[in-house]
Amino acid sequence: MNRALLSLIALLAAETASACAPALDFRVEPLGGGEPVHLCEAYADKVVLIVNTASKCAFTDQYAGLEAMYDRHRDQGLVVLGFPSNDFGNQEPGDADQIRDFCRLTYSVEFPMFAKTHVRGDRAHPLYRRLAATAGEYPQWNFHKYLIGRDGRLVASFASHVPPQSSALAEAVRGALATPAEAAGRRPGAGE
Numbered sequence: 001m002n003r004a005l006l007s008l009i010a011l012l013a014a015e016t017a018s019a020c021a022p023a024l025d026f027r028v029e030p031l032g033g034g035e036p037v038h039l040c041e042a043y044a045d046k047v048v049l050i051v052n053t054a055s056k057c058a059f060t061d062q063y064a065g066l067e068a069m070y071d072r073h074r075d076q077g078l079v080v081l082g083f084p085s086n087d088f089g090n091q092e093p094g095d096a097d098q099i100r101d102f103c104r105l106t107y108s109v110e111f112p113m114f115a116k117t118h119v120r121g122d123r124a125h126p127l128y129r130r131l132a133a134t135a136g137e138y139p140q141w142n143f144h145k146y147l148i149g150r151d152g153r154l155v156a157s158f159a160s161h162v163p164p165q166s167s168a169l170a171e172a173v174r175g176a177l178a179t180p181a182e183a184a185g186r187r188p189g190a191g192e
Contacts, residue, residue, distance in 0.1 A: 004092060007133070016076075021040065021153065023130060023131065023150070023154060024043065024048065025038075025041045025126075026041040026127040029115040031114055033115075037112075039081075043081075046079045047073075047077055047149060047150055047177050048078075048148040049077055049080045049148075050080070050131065050145070051081070051145050052085040052087075052119040053092070053113075054085060054088065054091035055084070055103075056092065057091040059141070059142055059143040059144065060142075060143075062163055063107035064107050065164030065165045066082070066109075067107055067109050067163075068111070069170075071163045076175055078173060080111035081111065081112050082103070082111060082113040082114065083117075084113065085118065085139075087119050087120055087139075088142050091142060096116070109136075112143075121137040121138070131154070135157035139158065142160070145158040150176070155176050156172045158172075171172045
């Protein structure tokens with residue numbers, strides 16, 4: 001092959017490799033500051049569960065279930081991303097240090113947490129606007145969950161009252177984590 005054709009192939013391969021799914025094509029600030037994280041770069045080929053969180057909510061104990069889910073499945077490619085939000089009932093009034101300390105000391109949260117974020121309405125962060133447009137719904141309260149597959153596409157959206165240990169959410173996560181061969185093996189009649 002000639003040099004020009006090889007260069008073109010290399011360029012196309014680089015563009016394909018760097019393609020970013022629209023649902024994850026955002027830079028977000030880590031909780032407590034620091035260098036913004038480009039979700040595509042940081043979580044490429046991961047199953048991503050995005051959750052708007054709050055420290056003073058009836059659903060706050062979901063932190064424990066989210067951390068357990070993250071711990072159980074992270075080696076298989078799951079990452080939980082927490083976005084504290086004060087959009088509902090002033091239930092996340094703290095600053096970054098207070099939120100981080102609460103999450104670590106009360107629920108031993110190790111999954112990535114990001115800066116306080118607006119998740120609904122005109123002030124919603126572009127990430128949440130994109131998720132809401134794709135899912136057809138903004139969060140109605142704290143601890144709404146959006147599940148994104150390895151391909152960067154929305155798999156499902158779960159309302160706040162659906163806990164991390166629910167069978168519906170657990171099955172959706174397992175399905176998103178499964179390789180194509182594993183998923184085919186789950187279908188009735190597969191492999192017969």
